[in-house]
Amino acid sequence: MTRQISASVYSVGALNPNLRVFDIVMRTDYGTSYNAYLIRGEKTALVETCHNSFFEEFLENIRAVCDPGEIDYIILNHTEPDHSGALRRLTECAPQAEIIASRAAAIYLRAITNLPDLRVRAVGDGETLDLGAGKTLRFINAPFLHWPDSMFTWFEAEGVLFSCDFLGSHYCEPRMIDTAITYPNAYQSALKNYFDAIFGPFKPYVLKGLEKIAGLDIAVCANSHGPVLTKGGQLQNALDCYRTWAQPQKNDACTIPIFYCTAYGHTARTAEAIREGILSVKPEAKVELFNIIDEDMADLGARLMGSNAFLVGSPTINKDAVPPVWQLLSHIDAINIQKRPAAVFGSYGWSGEAVPALCTRLAQLKCKVFGEGLKVNFVPSEEELAAAVSFGKEFAESL
Ligand SMILES: Cc1cc2nc3c(=O)[nH]c(=O)nc-3n(C[C@H](O)[C@H](O)[C@H](O)COP(=O)(O)O)c2cc1C
Ligand SMILES: [Fe+2]
Numbered sequence: 001m002t003r004q005i006s007a008s009v010y011s012v013g014a015l016n017p018n019l020r021v022f023d024i025v026m027r028t029d030y031g032t033s034y035n036a037y038l039i040r041g042e043k044t045a046l047v048e049t050c051h052n053s054f055f056e057e058f059l060e061n062i063r064a065v066c067d068p069g070e071i072d073y074i075i076l077n078h079t080e081p082d083h084s085g086a087l088r089r090l091t092e093c094a095p096q097a098e099i100i101a102s103r104a105a106a107i108y109l110r111a112i113t114n115l116p117d118l119r120v121r122a123v124g125d126g127e128t129l130d131l132g133a134g135k136t137l138r139f140i141n142a143p144f145l146h147w148p149d150s151m152f153t154w155f156e157a158e159g160v161l162f163s164c165d166f167l168g169s170h171y172c173e174p175r176m177i178d179t180a181i182t183y184p185n186a187y188q189s190a191l192k193n194y195f196d197a198i199f200g201p202f203k204p205y206v207l208k209g210l211e212k213i214a215g216l217d218i219a220v221c222a223n224s225h226g227p228v229l230t231k232g233g234q235l236q237n238a239l240d241c242y243r244t245w246a247q248p249q250k251n252d253a254c255t256i257p258i259f260y261c262t263a264y265g266h267t268a269r270t271a272e273a274i275r276e277g278i279l280s281v282k283p284e285a286k287v288e289l290f291n292i293i294d295e296d297m298a299d300l301g302a303r304l305m306g307s308n309a310f311l312v313g314s315p316t317i318n319k320d321a322v323p324p325v326w327q328l329l330s331h332i333d334a335i336n337i338q339k340r341p342a343a344v345f346g347s348y349g350w351s352g353e354a355v356p357a358l359c360t361r362l363a364q365l366k367c368k369v370f371g372e373g374l375k376v377n378f379v380p381s382e383e384e385l386a387a388a389v390s391f392g393k394e395f396a397e398s399l
């Protein structure tokens, strides 16, 4: 479906209402859309393409506005294949179109299209493109929102910001405009899920992105997924939410959660002794114990990421740490965990692989791993419990 969103901008993207998983890790309960836009001046520019599997629908949408052969420029604000997947086939229908993208994107596009000689005009922050008839586009670098290649395109004359994934959502309805959203609560949860999954690791860049567009009088935010946002519609809400969600988290007290699994209580008993040791050094610290299998994994992942330091404990079962502990570690945001102090402990019977295996993984994630961890043999003895208290003390002193 094609829709005009301002005097010279047409939405020509494709809807994918049935999508339920995006990029392997994101649930998309409300489907998504691959938004793309045609801007008609004396020259014609296309902003973004779409997922390769939606090429036919996309081409049909373009044809409803113009002959694809009339496209002079194809602007890619980002090269992830949900934006660039249809590029190669589209260039066959628009052979004279010049591709415009950021410097990083120009490199990626050659590897994505497997056309080493692909001609791409790399544009830097603030560069402009004149479409004639008083219509000029300005490119705004927006690195890490959410790839190194990301940029925004600003069409001042009509107040249209092509914001790429920024301010987008995996939310699909027949009329993709914020003033016609049928289920506002569902949309709001999709906006938040999208932010968490895509921008959660890049919060400082989100704040920079917001700064960069703060001075623009945006009438329409033509994003790459979900309903287009308008001034007077959901735009201000989305901007306010992004600002709130991107604030750095501040813990009132030093927060040192201890996550563990235990079959017979031995690792749990060790965790309690470590806690006692930490509190003897840092009585004001917030040191909560979490038996991993009793809790919601995503919630534990968030607690781990929000910690000042953390500990994980696992018994050794069949020569390894247990799956729920590995599952918790899979919730770690590898971009933001670097340098975080972490310690590992666990009870074992004979071979004791769990503790060194977890230490290795946390070191690989660039955590600051405390020593070699603490192992106790079967039921922790009085001496082993005293060693666990000392382990907690020393870990706390190292912070
Ligand atoms: C099914 C099973 C497999 C085990 N495999 C190992 C193993 O490969 N190596 C080892 O050192 N201990 C092994 N153990 C022993 C446990 O690590 C030991 O009993 C430990 O004290 C359990 O601690 P927990 O009560 O905190 O779970 C195994 C225990 C069970 C129940
Ligand atoms: Fe993306």
Ligand SMILES: [Fe+2]
Pocket: 080, 082, 083, 165, 224, 225
């Ligand atoms: Fe995207």
